[in-house]
Amino acid sequence: MMPxxxxxxxIAFIGIVLTLAKPVGLYLAGLMDGSARVVKAGQTFENRTLGLIGANPEAEMGWKDYALAVLLFSVAGVILTYAIQRLQLWLPLNPQAMANVSADSAFNTAVSFITNTNWQGYAGESTMSxxxxxxxxxxxxxxxxATGIAVAFALIRGFARHSISTIGxxxxxxxxxxxxxxxxxSFxxxxxxxxxxxxxxxxxxxxxxxxxxxxxxxxxxxxxxxPLKDDKGNAVTEPAEAKTQVIAMGPVASQEAIKMLGTNGGGFFNANSAHPYENPMPFTNFLQMLSIFLIPAGLCYAFGRAVGDARQGWAILGAMTAIFVVFAVVAMSAEQTASPLIAKLxxxxxxxxxxxxxxxxxxxxxxxxxxxxTAASCGAVNAMHDSFTPIGGFVPILLMQLGEVVFGGVGSGLYGMLVFAVMAVFLAGLMIGRTPEYLGKKIESFEIKMVSVAILVTPLLVLAGTAISVLVTDGKAGILNPGMHGFSEILYAFSSAANNNGSAFAGISANTPYYNIALAIAMWFGRFAIIVPVLALAGSLAAKKRIPVSGGTMPTHGPLFIVLLIGTVLLIGALTYIPALALGPIVEHLVMLAVK
Amino acid sequence: MFKQLKPAILMLLLMTVVTGLIYPFLTTGVAQLAFPREANGSLIEQQGKIVGSSLIGQQFTETKYFWGRLSAAGTYPYNASASGGSNFGPLNPALADASKARVDALVKADQDAGLKRVKAVPIDLITASASGLDPHISVAAAEYQMQRVAKVRSLPEAKVREMIAANTEGKWLGVFGDARVNVLKLNLSLDAMK
Structure with missing residues (x-):
């Protein structure tokens, strides 16, 4: 048991997160509807700036325009990010004269950062200027x-509004x-x-x-x-010496802050938040952990407030917290056991x-x-997950596979969880034979189609990507650890990419054309093949009439709904992934138990 | 389609200037004024030369020094331009080999120092850190090496124990995590005693 x-x-961590959820949520709600004092004070400047870039701030968008804006902004981001990496040798602020990044790596990194995944095939301190x-x-x-939060705002408006064709x-x-x-x-x-x-x-x-x-x-x-190899295929080495220690530098803190706050997770250095210059103290570590959950928790409260019933937000937050705590206890307990190979010494x-x-x-x-x-889709690491015990490593993999809805990414966690909430209401409706409704909105065929696409796209990417990679030479070539752990490395990589997490079983050599392209595809569709149906859902909901609460309405703020929501998330995740997990961490755990 | 294209491009450029240039430059300016030592890497200087950083570990193999964690940083241990862990899974034989080699090296160092003893080695001393740059070891790992260092340096053990204590950072808020010893700072203060 845990000490x-x-x-x-x-308890300290979760207590502070839940305490901050309301004040952060109130502020977020004020940004969403424009009622925050700071928004009003800056209104003139905002209108002028947005007008100048042709954004037409007076007009709201329907879901199709909103989705188009998200996609165009993101595609433009990929192109610019790719170009900067490919040209960095000739750009300023490059004291180490870092070479231009290779085409496949630059493409992977561009998609990775635009999709809020921040998967990193490269080592920052030896690659990026x-x-x-x-x-x-x-x-x-x-x-x-900001894009993730904006999409969450749009979906919340879909629930909060009625009989209207725009979502912001x-x-x-x-x-x-x-x-x-x-x-x-961040500042x-x-x-x-x-x-x-x-x-x-x-x-x-x-x-x-x-x-x-x-x-x-x-x-x-x-x-x-x-690299030279001898007859047995081992690398040939020669004695060498380093008389000095070359210490990597850079503008780290400014990136570190938003890396955590925006659930991005892309480290300035290869070792990410394990690097002493990214995360030097137990105190900074605690702040970094808090900052990951700050906005996802606040958004739940903002949601409840926007739909006119704070309890609706607490119910979502409650379901997230319950799943999170159980997984945290499992991981923390598991990591108290060292490898039996080391204990034997x-x-x-x-x-x-x-x-x-x-x-x-x-x-x-x-x-x-x-x-x-991994509950949030942050993906920063302060320890190497690849070296975790099998059960300690099982927790992050499964949390990602649940769809990054347990707090999840900023914005994406909430809209992902609301997708599951609609599914849960639908399942409950099927059980009792009533037309399902959620927050006064009738859930009909179009909504269920969009929800199904959003739920099914990541399992497809994860399982197909893993299956292909264990079959092809280029896929198998990336494995570091022998046996089932090597399979877990590939499963982890695709679970991380498709769910926009970005952490890794980092032993995998993923900076190859094969993985750079395969994982970029997983990241792109794992992001936008969910955002587009979510925005369609938002548009459709906003257009609906609100139906009054009746005796037959299932309450969606109580313990019953929380249990139903947790059940839906776990059931869909378990049914999809248990076979794959059994081949990786589960069998590895059984093998480890047998080591004497 | 084209209605959103112009704002997409201009918003991207605007954000690049504000969040990619103004924000990091402003942060650097304030940080350099308010916390110059920390912002520049908590470097340790002796006689005008940089000898390391109090946050970045160094490789130690000589018997007169305390040794740190194993390091799986790129190319060579404690390479501060190529951070990283071993990424060995818990059942990877390479993990056992690395730990075994470290145990053997510690035992040999004891023998070279003329010490004969059998004591369980604390796990942090025979495992690689996540960053490959971990500046710390546990108090137990420092105490494990105390006799050796004292003997090689012909110092009383009580004196070495005192110096370990002087370079120990306690548990956070007195509760969380483990007390830890800064290996480079400890070794520097040992060298400074002469």
Whole structure:
């Protein structure tokens, strides 16, 4: 069982998240309907700015225009982000003279950041110039987060309005979310992070004179630059030494703040939030965990308020919290056990599974972080999930596969969960033979079609992508760990990409043309093949008449509905993925139990 | 179609300027004024030379130094331009090999120092960190190495214990996580004693 300290950490975390949900939600609701004081104060400037870029802030959009705006904005983002990476050698702020990124990697990264996935096939500190990190990647940390929240706003309006054909103006939503929410909070958060040791500079990498000369075996290359192999296929090495430590630098804090707040998760460095310059203290770690859930939790409250019944929002938040807590306890408990291979060496393993974990976080804060980052579609990591115990690794995989609806990404978590809520109401309606309704809106054939597409697209991408990859040579070539764990690496990669999470079983070598393209496809459709039907759902709901509550209406704010919603999410997730999970983490766990 | 194309492109450019240039530059400016040491990497300087960072670990293999976590950073251990973990799964034989090699190296270091003892090695000392740059080890891992370092440096154990304590950061808020010892700072203060 978990020690008291683990429980305290979990309770403190969830307690603060739930406490902040209401104030954050109130502010979000004010941004959504324009009633926030700051929106009114800046109205003239907003109209002028939006007018200048041709956004026509006076007019609201129907769902098709809204979807078109989202898609065009995102496609333009992919093109610009791709171009900056391909040209970075000739652009400013590149003190390490980073080369232009390869075509397939740049394409993957562009799609990854625009879809709020932030899957990273590259290592930041040896690939991206400061300019690319800022003007390409940081921008889409903001833009993709704001897009997700905007789509959630549109869907909420669909429920809140009736007999009307529009669901808001995408450009106005984007403007307000970025300027009044993401930017100011990120700015303050970034400065707090710097005060704790997160770096923020444009320096070239300094050379530190280390206490010892670092002697190591370097792989030997043939004259044409290929690694040499001996007769047995092992790499040939030669002794080498490093007299200094070249320490990677950069404008980290400004990206770190929005990386967490916008549930993006793309690290400035390869090691992400495990890197001491991204996450130097237990305190920064706790703040990073909180900032992942801050907006997703607040949006639930904003939803309840907008539909005129705060309890509706608490019910959604309650379902999310219940699933989250159970998964967190499982992961934190599992990680207390070290690998039996290490225990066999006669070492003191009382600290738990420390492989791939940082001393300043330890097992509890690492396992909790892993649960939070995959419950939300953040994907930042402060420990290497690949080295988790089988059950510790099972939790993040399944949480992603549930569709990133347990808090989920900013915006995407709420609209994903509302899709499940509509499905839950539909299932309940089938059971009792009544036309289902949710929040006074009749759920009919069109809505169920859109909901079904939104729910089915990610399993299709995950399972087909995994199946193809374990069959083709290029897919199998990426595996690091032998046996079923290698299968889990591929399953994890596609679960992460299609659900726009971005974390990885990072042993997989995914910076290859095959994975760069396959995962980019999964990320793109995992994002927009859900956003478009969700906006269609919003448009259709907004146009409907509101039907009054009657004796036959199923209440959707009580415990019964919460249980029904949890059941729907878990049932659909379990039915879809248990066979695949059985081949990976589940069988690995059984094998581990047998190791003596 | 084209009605939304113009705002799509212009909004992207506007956001690139505001969130991609103004925001990071402004953050850098304020950070450099308010927290210059932290913003520039918490670097440690001695006689005008940078010897490391208090947040970034270094590789130690000599018996007179405390050793840190194993590091699976790129190309060589504690490569601060190529962070990363081993990513070995819990049943990967390579994981056992790496840990076994570390246990053997620790035992050999003890023997070289003339110490004969059998003591379980704390797990953080034989596993790789997530970043490959972990600056810390547990207090138990420092105490495990205390006798060796004291013997090699001909220092009383009590003195070394004192220095471990001086470089220990306690549990967060006295409750969460583990107390941890900064290996580079500890070794620097040992070297400074002469």
């Amino acid at each position: 008291l300290e683990y429980w305290l950490l979990l 400061y300019f690319t990190q800022m003007a390409a990647l940081t921008v889409h940390n903001f833009a993709s987060a 103006n995408f450009w106005t939503d984007l403007y307000r979310i970025t300027l009044y929410l993401l930017l100011p909070v 303050v958060f970034a400065l707090v992070l710097v005060s704790q040791g997160v770096i923020q500079n444009f320096s070239a990498y300094p050379d530190a004179q280390t206490l010892e000369v670092n002697k190591y075996d370097a792989p030997k290359n043939s004259p044409d630059g290929q 006669g070492s003191d393993v009382s600290m738990g599974n420390m492989e791939g974990k940082e001393m300043r976080f330890g097992v509890a804060a690492s396992a909790l972080f892993a649960t939070i980052t």
